Amino acid sequence: DNENHPDADQGIAGNRKAGSLYDLIPADPQNTKPYGEWNSVKIVSDGPKIEHWQNGEKILEYERWTPEWFEMIRNSKFVGHPEFGAMREGHIGLQDHGDVVKFRNIKIKEL
Template sequence: MIKRLTTFISLPLVLLLLGAFILNPSEKTEKSDWISLFDGKSLNGWVQKNGTATYEVVDGTIKGTTNTGSPNSFLCTFNEFGDFELSFEVLLHDEELNSGVQIRSATREAEGDEAFGRVNGPQVEIEASSSGSPESGYIYGEGGTGGWLVEKDDRNYHDAFRDGEWNQYKVIAEGPRIQVWINGEKITDLWHEDIYMTHPRGFIGLQVHGISKNEGPYSVSWKNIRIRSL
């Protein structure tokens, strides 16, 4: 009789402890600590892929400047990321310049004397509100990965991006869902299983868009680039 009573009491206790063990780790690892991707002093942790634009540290920012006739250039993190929250500030010095930030991106196989193959993957758009078709905050499939991933009917022109000022971006990527905010205003809530299947994780890349031979030079700057895993 005593043996049976002991068993009856201990089983719920075991289940309770097991439940606590399962729940606590998920609460602790839901969001990791923020990691700074830019130390404000150097380009340590970054490597340029594609193009001949210049990237330099200027007054605690990363400043990218176009090079005449260059294709798209990308300054990319060595590290790769899957599900994350990304935060950064960006300033377009010249409203004529189109830019973006690559997420979960990769490079194709290098050809010829290329150091790196073509950068490809989802890109968060950066574009002046005064441009003819402002589409900042929407997601583009760079490097032959589908063109605009946000459908045309969902790409409503807006003025959340402040021309001539620093703009705060927040990007959350969880599975096939990508959300983007600009200066606190939600711009994109995209669910795209195809791009997630091909690009579930990858590097972060700062784009300086290519220009023709008779344009520029134009510049764009980033600062306070931080990320945390989800």
């Protein structure tokens, strides 16, 4: 939830709010449910093309590994991590920032 997460108002143009590509691209619209309610999230990864869906609505889409992608990373907090955003395969991680976080009904389906 954005209301209780101290980092949500940091960054640029809301790029650290729920559903955003953290510190890179803000989600639009910002349709996060209030604290205490579950959000429904779907992430579709098809090669370099990524879509973020939240509560039944597409809130973000982008393409990885383009010159614009790497320029965006160079202008972010991840600039000192050369591997960030460059990997084409690997592990799936669930992110938190030291707050209480809960996940449920996680499903992974190969396209």
